[in-house]
Amino acid sequence: MDRKQEIVEMTIELIQTMGYGNLSFKDLSDRLGIAKASIHHHFAKKEDLGLAVCNQMVEIMTGVTAKFDECGNSSFGKLEMFFSMLATQWDNCQKTCPIGSLQNDFYKLSEDMKICLQKVEDIQLDFFTKILTEGRELKEISFQGPAADQALIIAFSLKGAIQSARLRGSDIIIRSFAQLKLSLQPLPSASKIN
Amino acid sequence: MDRKQEIVEMTIELIQTMGYGNLSFKDLSDRLGIAKASIHHHFAKKEDLGLAVCNQMVEIMTGVTAKFDECGNSSFGKLEMFFSMLATQWDNCQKTCPIGSLQNDFYKLSEDMKICLQKVEDIQLDFFTKILTEGRELKEISFQGPAADQALIIAFSLKGAIQSARLRGSDIIIRSFAQLKLSLQPLPSASKIN
DNA sequence: GTCTATACACCGATAGAC
DNA sequence: GTCTATCGGTGTATAGAC
Numbered sequence: 044m045d046r047k048q049e050i051v052e053m054t055i056e057l058i059q060t061m062g063y064g065n066l067s068f069k070d071l072s073d074r075l076g077i078a079k080a081s082i083h084h085h086f087a088k089k090e091d092l093g094l095a096v097c098n099q100m101v102e103i104m105t106g107v108t109a110k111f112d113e114c115g116n117s118s119f120g121k122l123e124m125f126f127s128m129l130a131t132q133w134d135n136c137q138k139t140c141p142i143g144s145l146q147n148d149f150y151k152l153s154e155d156m157k158i159c160l161q162k163v164e165d166i167q168l169d170f171f172t173k174i175l176t177e178g179r180e181l182k183e184i185s186f187q188g189p190a191a192d193q194a195l196i197i198a199f200s201l202k203g204a205i206q207s208a209r210l211r212g213s214d215i216i217i218r219s220f221a222q223l224k225l226s227l228q229p230l231p232s233a234s235k236i237n
Numbered sequence: 238m239d240r241k242q243e244i245v246e247m248t249i250e251l252i253q254t255m256g257y258g259n260l261s262f263k264d265l266s267d268r269l270g271i272a273k274a275s276i277h278h279h280f281a282k283k284e285d286l287g288l289a290v291c292n293q294m295v296e297i298m299t300g301v302t303a304k305f306d307e308c309g310n311s312s313f314g315k316l317e318m319f320f321s322m323l324a325t326q327w328d329n330c331q332k333t334c335p336i337g338s339l340q341n342d343f344y345k346l347s348e349d350m351k352i353c354l355q356k357v358e359d360i361q362l363d364f365f366t367k368i369l370t371e372g373r374e375l376k377e378i379s380f381q382g383p384a385a386d387q388a389l390i391i392a393f394s395l396k397g398a399i400q401s402a403r404l405r406g407s408d409i410i411i412r413s414f415a416q417l418k419l420s421l422q423p424l425p426s427a428s429k430i431n
Numbered sequence: 432g433t434c435t436a437t438a439c440a441c442c443g444a445t446a447g448a449c
Numbered sequence: 450g451t452c453t454a455t456c457g458g459t460g461t462a463t464a465g466a467c
Contacts, residue, residue: 192416203393
């Protein structure tokens with residue numbers, strides 16, 4: 044049955060607006076047009092639904108990063124495309140980052156969910172680390188220090204901008220992404236002496 | 238009465254562990270050793286308590302940034318001190334960033350709380366912008382683009398690192414802060430040609 | 432200002448009919 | 450697989466005694 048999948052996807056959507064902790068079975072049943080008990084039939088406990096959501100996010104993140112990995116663009120181009128994908132997704136939108144939202148409901152998460160959620164972030168971090176490493180070798184991307192540490196700055200900046208956008212408007216996302224790109228650009232000439 | 242203040246401070250602490258939405262009057266009354274109704278006497282609605290919390294955060298952020306502004310250190314030194322203050326505060330700690338936590342419960346916030354919360358972030362962003370501007374002039378800090386945009390990267394990186402630390406451990410904070418410092422350091426010599 | 436008691440809504444979860 | 454009905458627990462909020 045893909046009723047199960049339907050529930051998972053609606054849950055992800057609602058997590059982005061009200062968070063995992065505040066999300067209720069009634070919210071889901073209202074929006075899906077089925078009874079609360081029907082959701083419990085597919086996911087006995089809320090925790091089971093939460094874990095399915097995290098697993099789905101692993102799959103999504105794996106798929107998205109793999110698509111960019113294979114796209115044939117330059118390293119810097121891959122970063123740019125990733126940023127602009129996110130910017131499009133969060134333009135004029137009142138949702139927040141699902142990873143950040145779940146991290147914030149830390150105290151409501153089961154151990155399984157925590158492990159799975161960390162995996163989602165790992166996949167994203169590995170994706171950035173790989174691009175940064177090869178980009179620096181090819182002199183397409185410029186930064187100092189370990190690529191894995193620079194990947195943290197990128198991932199956290201993206202997450203933070205998206206989280207603040209509901210409060211401050213999507214301009215904050217555009218500005219953050221532009222600044223990230225600027226700071227990673229290879230220096231054109233002597234213009235970056237100080 | 239500073240019972241009122243006591244309630245606000247405990248609320249901030251609990252927001253950092255369970256979030257504003259999941260926080261209940263019973264949680265507060267248990268920890269403070271007073272009855273639920275007594276809290277309602279000081280703050281009729283939960284929304285009133287929430288607004289008091291946001292106002293308190295404005296005061297705290299104002300005080301902290303003012304302290305660093307006046308400390309006489311170099312621009313880069315001020316940044317370093319701010320980072321190490323946060324790193325100390327979040328070492329071996331299971332709390333999250335109170336600003337990020339409240340931002341995440343966006344859909345539970347009153348309009349007043351949203352305005353006030355944005356102000357907290359504004360104060361922090363202005364603080365960073367000012368340091369970055371004067372630091373670049375004095376050639377103590379190096380970055381490209383508008384100082385206000387670079388301030389976003391710093392603020393969001395700090396917030397993101399603290400949010401991920403509960404899941405990944407406080408190492409992630411150390412690494413993020415070190416990488417931020419590295420990327421803002423003035424170039425020592427020709428070592429940053431690419 | 433603090434307490435006990437309580438009203439009322441909603442939550443996750445279950446029982447059992449269809 | 451979906452439904453209605455319901456249970457026990459908990460949430461915000463209020464009433465009223467002290």
